[in-house]
Amino acid sequence: MYNVNDTICAISSASVTPGCVCRSIIRISGPDTFGVLGKVFTGEQPTRQGVFTGTIDAADGLVIDADVYTFFTPSSYTGDDLAELHFFAAGDVVQLVLTKILEHTRLAGAGEFTLRAYLNGKMDLSQAEAVAGIIESSNMFQLDAAEKLLAGRLCKTIGAAREEILDTLSLIEAGMDFSDEEDVRFISHEKAAEDIGSIRERLENILSGAIHYEAMIDLPSAAFAGVPNAGKSSLINALLGHERSIISDRTGTTRDVLSGVLELNDCRCTVFDCAGLTANADAADILDQLVQQAATEAINIAELVLFCVDMSKDDYTDDLEILGDLKVRQVILIGTKSDLVGESELAEKQSQLGEMFNAEIIMTSAARQIGIDELKAAIGSRLIKQLSALTEADGRIAVNQRHRDIVTNSVKSLNDAADQAVTGNEELAAMFLRNAYEELAGLEKEDVDEAILDRVFSRFCIGK
Ligand code: GDP
Numbered sequence: 001m002y003n004v005n006d007t008i009c010a011i012s013s014a015s016v017t018p019g020c021v022c023r024s025i026i027r028i029s030g031p032d033t034f035g036v037l038g039k040v041f042t043g044e045q046p047t048r049q050g051v052f053t054g055t056i057d058a059a060d061g062l063v064i065d066a067d068v069y070t071f072f073t074p075s076s077y078t079g080d081d082l083a084e085l086h087f088f089a090a091g092d093v094v095q096l097v098l099t100k101i102l103e104h105t106r107l108a109g110a111g112e113f114t115l116r117a118y119l120n121g122k123m124d125l126s127q128a129e130a131v132a133g134i135i136e137s138s139n140m141f142q143l144d145a146a147e148k149l150l151a152g153r154l155c156k157t158i159g160a161a162r163e164e165i166l167d168t169l170s171l172i173e174a175g176m177d178f179s180d181e182e183d184v185r186f187i188s189h190e191k192a193a194e195d196i197g198s199i200r201e202r203l204e205n206i207l208s209g210a211i212h213y214e215a216m217i218d219l220p221s222a223a224f225a226g227v228p229n230a231g232k233s234s235l236i237n238a239l240l241g242h243e244r245s246i247i248s249d250r251t252g253t254t255r256d257v258l259s260g261v262l263e264l265n266d267c268r269c270t271v272f273d274c275a276g277l278t279a280n281a282d283a284a285d286i287l288d289q290l291v292q293q294a295a296t297e298a299i300n301i302a303e304l305v306l307f308c309v310d311m312s313k314d315d316y317t318d319d320l321e322i323l324g325d326l327k328v329r330q331v332i333l334i335g336t337k338s339d340l341v342g343e344s345e346l347a348e349k350q351s352q353l354g355e356m357f358n359a360e361i362i363m364t365s366a367a368r369q370i371g372i373d374e375l376k377a378a379i380g381s382r383l384i385k386q387l388s389a390l391t392e393a394d395g396r397i398a399v400n401q402r403h404r405d406i407v408t409n410s411v412k413s414l415n416d417a418a419d420q421a422v423t424g425n426e427e428l429a430a431m432f433l434r435n436a437y438e439e440l441a442g443l444e445k446e447d448v449d450e451a452i453l454d455r456v457f458s459r460f461c462i463g464k
Contacts, residue, residue: 001197001402004115004116005030005031005032005105006020006030006031006032006105007028007031007032007033007036007104007106008028008029008036008105008106008107008108008109008112009026009028009029009032009036009098009101009102009105009106009107010025010026010027010107010108010112010113011024011025011027011028011094011098011107012025012027012113016170016213020372021089021090022088023086023087023088024086024087024089024094024102025084025085025086025442026084026085026094026097026098026263027082027083027084027085027108027113027172028078028082028083028084028085028101028105029076029078029080029081029082029083029108029113029116030080030081030105031080031081032105032176033080033081033082033083034070034083035100035104036104036105037068037327038233039103039104040056040085040097040101040104041054041055041056041059041066041068041085041101042054042055042056042115043055043066043068044271050069050070050072051067051068051069052067052068052070053065053066053067053068054068055088056085056094056097056100058096058097058100059100059102059141061098062090063095063137063318064087064088064097064370065087065088065089066085066086066087067085067086068083068084068085068086069083069084069175070082070083071083071331074120074122074315077113077117077349078113078114078120078122079116079117079118079119079121079122080120082411085101086096090210103328105144108288110454111128114128114132115128115132121390124155124165125434125442125443126155126288126403126443127155127400129400129429141291144380147198148375152260154206154399154403154443155443157202157206158407158440158443161199161202162437162440162441163438164195164199165196165199165205165433165436165437165440166413166437167195167426168187168192168195168196168199168434169430169434169437170184171187171192171429172187172192172421172426172429172430172433174186174261175187175426176427177217179268186344189421189422189423189424192421192429193418193419193421193422196414196417196418196421196429197414197418199414200411200414200415200418202410203407203410203414204375204411205409206407207399207404220269220270220304220383221270221272221301221302221303221304221385222262222269222270222271222272222303222304222305222306223269223271223274223298223299223302223304223305223306224236224271224272224273224274224306224308224380225274225277225295225299225305225306225307225308225322225326226276226277226307226308226309226310226322226336227276227278227309227310227318227319227322228275228276228277228278228317229276229308229310230256230276230310230319230336231308231310231336231337231366231447232273232274232308232336233273234336234366234367235308235334235336235364235366235375236260236271237366238364238366238369238372239262239372239376240261240271245411260273262323262376262379264376264379264380264383265376265377265380267380267383267384268305269303269379269383271306272298272299272302274294274295274298274299275292275295275298276295277292277295277296277326278318278322280290281393282395282409287437294300296326299328300327300328303330303386304329304330304331304332304379304383304385304386305326305328305331305332305379305383306331306332306334306375306379307319307323307326307333307334308334308336309329309333309334309335309336309353309361309429310336310337310356311335311336311337311338311340311341311349312337312340312341313365313398314359316353316356319357319383320356320357323357330382330386331347331359331377332375332382333353333354333357333359333360333361333362334362334364334375335349335350335353335361335362335364336365336366337365337366337367338364338368338371339367339368339370339371347361349446350363362374362375362378369412378411378416381446382383384386385397402442403443404441406439406440406442407440407443408437408443410435410436410439410440413432413433413435413436413439414432414436416428416432417429417430417432417433417436420432
């Protein structure tokens with residue numbers, strides 16, 4: 001059981017980098033918020049919602065200037081009395097202040113402030129999930145999807161669907177109250193089936209038109225592909241700024257799919273270093289075939305393929321064949337080892353390769369760190385274009401797996417209800433309608449069991 005009647009506190013600002021002094025926030029919420037505040041904060045006594053200036057006695061002789069922001073029930077984030085202490089301090093001092101406050105309160109669990117907001121009716125469950133999403137967001141697209149959830153659009157749509165289910169259900173049940181002999185009906189079988197069908201259709205539209213929240217939460221990925229020895233691993237190491245793959249001039253040194261996280265200007269992405277692809281994979285031994293398969297799978301799931309071709313060679317038959325075989329939508333063509341091409345021949349080689357592969361080519365040299373920033377910018381802008389296409393469409397709702405499961409189950413129940421309604425089996429139709437109604441409740445704030453709450457709130461960090 002959640003204890004929501006005591007007073008909790010936690011640091012709610014980001015952790016302070018060692019050696020730095022930063023603005024920190026400690027949040028206190030619960031019925032004794034102002035009692036606790038009175039014990040640790042000296043200054044103007046807070047009497048109304050607002051900001052108060054004073055000091056905190058953190059430890060013997062250590063007094064810190066602080067501002068206190070106060071919010072009274074029910075107009076606070078949690079819905080309970082809430083105070084935030086804002087002060088500048090080093091990490092150790094922030095901990096001292098927290099320890100002092102903990103003499104009078106308890107440390108909040110992960111997401112407990114938001115849990116209280118939810119339990120106090122300040123937000124619905126999908127909005128609480130969105131807060132977790134915003135905290136987790138590492139790129140602007142995740143943020144966008146989380147904000148779409150926070151706007152509560154899913155809840156509104158589901159709320160409307162539930163009301164319509166209830167309308168149809170009450171018409172069917174009202175008819176059932178009369179005995180068979182009377183044959184009184186408030187809705188015909190056909191009309192009931194039609195109404196149920198249209199609710200089901202609306203729910204199905206949510207499933208098909210929604211933005212999959214996980215697609216936003218997972219980092220987008222870019223797979224490096226090319227023939228063995230094309231210079232993929234060296235280039236990845238140059239991009240990531242550290243040794244990630246084993247580099248050797250023996251072909252096939254990257255046996256597995258290795259990955260790392262690449263920091264770009266507007267987002268981060270996972271990069272896969274795939275084994276060099278060979279044109280005649282069938283002839284290879286079983287181990288090589290498996291390696292090739294793993295590489296191809298990684299390439300197929302990546303949002304973007306970075307196809308590397310060695311600029312220093314003359315024969316591109318294998319490269320062209322392999323690129324042709326890849327079923328990929330988005331490719332950036334990269335010329336590697338540009339340092340091995342003479343200065344005077346570079347431009348000609350670039351346009352020759354461009355024509356041959358029918359794409360613009362970005363020239364790089366991992367050895368000389370040439371073209372690395374240009375490549376990063378190109379990867380970033382391509383991924384951003386793709387991801388924004390996902391989130392741009394207006395009116396789309398962001399849903400996560402839990403939402404999808406619930407909507408899918410209730411669509412099934414509505415299907416069964418419509419089948420029963422059409423054959424005149426009112427009792428079973430009513431039962432399936434009730435199921436759908438109750439299933440959808442999981443998306444609103446009523447009837448949510450603790451296991452679900454645990455799952456949602458365990459994703460939070462302490463202090464939120
Ligand atoms: P992969 O098999 O495609 O991953 O290729 P590697 O990164 O292992 O590189 C294959 C060979 O090319 C190694 O001997 C590297 O030292 C060499 N190489 C890679 N990038 C460059 C570069 O930018 N310039 C030069 N001169 N050699 C490179």
